[in-house]
Amino acid sequence: MQYLLLIYGGEGESRSEEELEAMYKEYSAFTNDLREQGKLLSANELQPTSSATTISVRDGETIVTDGPSPRRRRRWAATT
Numbered sequence: 001m002q003y004l005l006l007i008y009g010g011e012g013e014s015r016s017e018e019e020l021e022a023m024y025k026e027y028s029a030f031t032n033d034l035r036e037q038g039k040l041l042s043a044n045e046l047q048p049t050s051s052a053t054t055i056s057v058r059d060g061e062t063i064v065t066d067g068p069s070p071r072r073r074r075r076w077a078a079t080t
Contacts, residue, residue: 002041011048 007027009015015023034040054065 006046 031040031043050067052067054067056063056065
């Protein structure tokens with residue numbers, strides 16, 4: 001069984017350099033531990049929602065729109 005772990009901080013949140021450094025240090029320790037156990041497949045940051053592409057299907061027609069869906073407030077990820 002595989003799991004997808006998302007670590008999400010709200011876009012536009014302002015963090016000090018010290019906060020960012022502490023957060024990445026903790027994240028690095030966590031992912032290194034998973035990697036050593038052979039449980040980590042990949043670790044990547046999500047791109048901002050402003051770079052999203054929304055794909056929807058209506059009446060059998062596929063619609064591709066640049067940018068996030070204005071009706072959605074959730075952020076989803078895709079991985080292969």
